[in-house]
Structures are given as structure tokens and as C-alpha cells.
Amino acid sequence: VAEVLVRLGAERAWVVHGAGGIDEMSLEGETAVAEVVGGEIRERNVTPAEAGLTSAPTRALRVASAADAAGRLRAVLGGERGPARDIVCLNAAAALVVADAAEDLREGAARAAAAIDGGAAVELIARLVAFTDRHMAAGRTG
Numbered sequence: 001v002a003e004v005l006v007r008l009g010a011e012r013a014w015v016v017h018g019a020g021g022i023d024e025m026s027l028e029g030e031t032a033v034a035e036v037v038g039g040e041i042r043e044r045n046v047t048p049a050e051a052g053l054t055s056a057p058t059r060a061l062r063v064a065s066a067a068d069a070a071g072r073l074r075a076v077l078g079g080e081r082g083p084a085r086d087i088v089c090l091n092a093a094a095a096l097v098v099a100d101a102a103e104d105l106r107e108g109a110a111r112a113a114a115a116i117d118g119g120a121a122v123e124l125i126a127r128l129v130a131f132t133d134r135h136m137a138a139g140r141t142g
Helices: 002-007 066-077 083-098 105-117 120-141
Strands: 012-018 031-037 040-046
Touching: 002 012, 002 031, 002 040, 012 083, 066 083, 066 120, 083 105, 105 120
Parallel strands: none
Antiparallel strands: 012 031, 031 040
16 A cells, blocks of 8 residues: 555555554554655554553454444543543544654644643534535535
8 A cells, every 4th residue: 555655646644554453553562554755665663652652452442333433432532531542642643743743653642632632622523523514415405
């Protein structure tokens, strides 16, 4: 996938494969990262500790249904701490690093946690839902 991104002209991207077989950053152990930077691919492994986060097994994040997942997200955005919040912060940290909005995973995770604690994350989700609702309604009537 990283090679395809290079061929498509991506300037910066991360392709990740987390421990526990997940297609995102993992709390369980190392995450393999293929980092695309300026047409080159650099491979490395990262751990939750690099973001200042605690390791946790992937099974701690399993949900039984879409409703369960939505409830878990609401709890995280409401300030509940634990593995669910940590994996949100870890993956947000990676996105912030790729976007050059954070110097490293530790800074990115701290910024993500601050966005959750300050209510900015809830506000962003509300704006996304409103945007989606407007465009879905426009698509049905247009």
C-alpha cells in the first residue's frame, strides 16, 4: 500500500498494521509503520509508550455491536479513561504527526487528550454528524 501511495504522489502518509492483527495503531504491542515521506518509504515499529500511553490487549477494545461501539465512543468523548480512550488518542496522534500538526506521537496524544477533555472532540463529531445529515438529505431530495 505504501508503494502505491508513493506512485500516486503522496508526500506524507503512514500505513500501519497493529499487533493483534488490527489495521490501526495498537495498544497491544508494536505497530508496524511504513512511513511515506517525500517519495520514500521508511519502515519502523512504534509502541504505545512512545505516545506516553499504557499497553493493553486488543480484546479489551472489543465491542458486541454498533450500538456498543457508539456507546463506547460517547463514553470516551465524555471523559472516560482507559484503553478505549488510549487507542483513540494513539490513532489521533498518528494522524496529527502525518499532518505535521504534532512533532511526535507523545505530543499528538497529548493534543488529542486535550481535545477530548476540552470538549473540542465532541464538537467536531457534532459538526460531522450535522454535515452528513445535510448532505444525505440533499442527496435524497436532489
